[in-house]
Amino acid sequence: MLVLSSPSGAGKTTLSRMLLEVESGLEMSVSVTTRPMRPGEVDGEDYIFVAQEEFNAMRDEGELLEWAVVFDNFYGTPKGPIDKALGEGRDVLFDIDWQGAESLTKTAKKDLVTVFILPPSAQALETRLSDRAQDSAEVVARRMAGASNEIQHWDQYDYIVINEDVEQSLLELRAILAAERLKKTRRTGLGDFVRQIQSKL
Amino acid sequence: MLVLSSPSGAGKTTLSRMLLEVESGLEMSVSVTTRPMRPGEVDGEDYIFVAQEEFNAMRDEGELLEWAVVFDNFYGTPKGPIDKALGEGRDVLFDIDWQGAESLTKTAKKDLVTVFILPPSAQALETRLSDRAQDSAEVVARRMAGASNEIQHWDQYDYIVINEDVEQSLLELRAILAAERLKKTRRTGLGDFVRQIQSKL
Numbered sequence: 272m273l274v275l276s277s278p279s280g281a282g283k284t285t286l287s288r289m290l291l292e293v294e295s296g297l298e299m300s301v302s303v304t305t306r307p308m309r310p311g312e313v314d315g316e317d318y319i320f321v322a323q324e325e326f327n328a329m330r331d332e333g334e335l336l337e338w339a340v341v342f343d344n345f346y347g348t349p350k351g352p353i354d355k356a357l358g359e360g361r362d363v364l365f366d367i368d369w370q371g372a373e374s375l376t377k378t379a380k381k382d383l384v385t386v387f388i389l390p391p392s393a394q395a396l397e398t399r400l401s402d403r404a405q406d407s408a409e410v411v412a413r414r415m416a417g418a419s420n421e422i423q424h425w426d427q428y429d430y431i432v433i434n435e436d437v438e439q440s441l442l443e444l445r446a447i448l449a450a451e452r453l454k455k456t457r458r459t460g461l462g463d464f465v466r467q468i469q470s471k472l
Numbered sequence: 473m474l475v476l477s478s479p480s481g482a483g484k485t486t487l488s489r490m491l492l493e494v495e496s497g498l499e500m501s502v503s504v505t506t507r508p509m510r511p512g513e514v515d516g517e518d519y520i521f522v523a524q525e526e527f528n529a530m531r532d533e534g535e536l537l538e539w540a541v542v543f544d545n546f547y548g549t550p551k552g553p554i555d556k557a558l559g560e561g562r563d564v565l566f567d568i569d570w571q572g573a574e575s576l577t578k579t580a581k582k583d584l585v586t587v588f589i590l591p592p593s594a595q596a597l598e599t600r601l602s603d604r605a606q607d608s609a610e611v612v613a614r615r616m617a618g619a620s621n622e623i624q625h626w627d628q629y630d631y632i633v634i635n636e637d638v639e640q641s642l643l644e645l646r647a648i649l650a651a652e653r654l655k656k657t658r659r660t661g662l663g664d665f666v667r668q669i670q671s672k673l
Binding site for chain 2: 390392393396397415416418419423425426430431432445446447449453455461462465468469470472
């Protein structure tokens with residue numbers, strides 16, 4: 272379970288898409304949300320868009336691994352698809368905020384790898400947030416405040432990537448994924464492999 | 473501090489050389505040893521070859537980070553060059569056995585990343601050991617027994633690389649190095665960087 276968090280505008284969504292494209296064996300965890308769909312978003316791909324009552328039902332029936340409220344909207348991570356992927360030996364990517372990451376850490380610390388993506392500068396962040404023409408000035412301002420809040424949780428993460436250049440950042444994320452897969456603690460079945468070698472020496 | 477260990481014949485020395493060639497900012501820790509120089513070895517490069525009395529003096533004066541006896545020969549890691557490299561922001565590669573790795577773990581756990589290199593099969597190991605024409609049959613047999621002993625310590629390491637293909641193994645080692653450098657705990661000075669961004673938001 273690979274978690275990416277960052278303030279809005281640091282490039283997390285772009286990086287997630289690029290990573291999923293090049294990494295087989297990695298699939299996205301699609302969150303459920305009560306927030307309205309934005310132009311260009313696809314239901315079931317960017318988010319699973321649900322009404323508040325539906326969200327509450329999922330939460331109350333224990334179908335969410337974690338959930339949180341951000342800017343009055345509810346966000347949650349459905350459990351079913353994750354259990355299925357992990358059970359079949361695939362890894363799961365989470366594009367969630369620090370609250371979601373913190374909740375996941377409590378539920379699944381051993382399986383979790385967390386990465387915080389930082390912008391190269393405050394100005395880069397401002398530029399990227401203002402470029403989202405679809406958002407009103409008020410929304411941009413609110414997101415700037417949110418970014419400042421999000422960014423202060425950077426040191427709760429395992430790895431830090433400074434997204435100055437997306438290609439370089441993609442390489443760094445792939446290195447993290449490759450290295451984590453080589454960790455002894457994740458290499459189940461290697462004990463048998465070693466015993467087999469030893470028996471023949 | 474990146475430690476590579478493996479049974480003889482698993483390709484550790486070749487991989488170390490390749491890694492040093494492509495990774496700037498990484499330098500080799502050259503061990504001191506009392507064992508005789510082999511044909512083709514260079515004093516000060518492969519090992520620092522010393523007499524027993526010289527080794528004892530270094531050890532007694534606290535100039536060795538760790539030391540061990542393997543096949544009646546003494547091996548040790550000089551402290552000075554490592555302190556210098558780390559102080560100047562470079563990383564240090566150690567080509568040492570499980571005893572050395574265990575000693576280093578006790579001295580410098582926080583700074584240490586340990587990798588065990590496994591052969592793809594017992595047969596691959598045997599072939600590589602027999603191919604070292606310079607060694608007598610007796611030495612080969614003794615090294616096979618040593619390999620069996622070394623290999624049983626595989627699970628004391630952070631990462632495991634199965635060296636089926638050296639190019640693939642090199643990529644894996646580079647991924648481990650890249651990922652470890654991105655760890656929050658190693659990114660000193662990032663707190664100031666983040667505070668600077670926040671102050672401008």
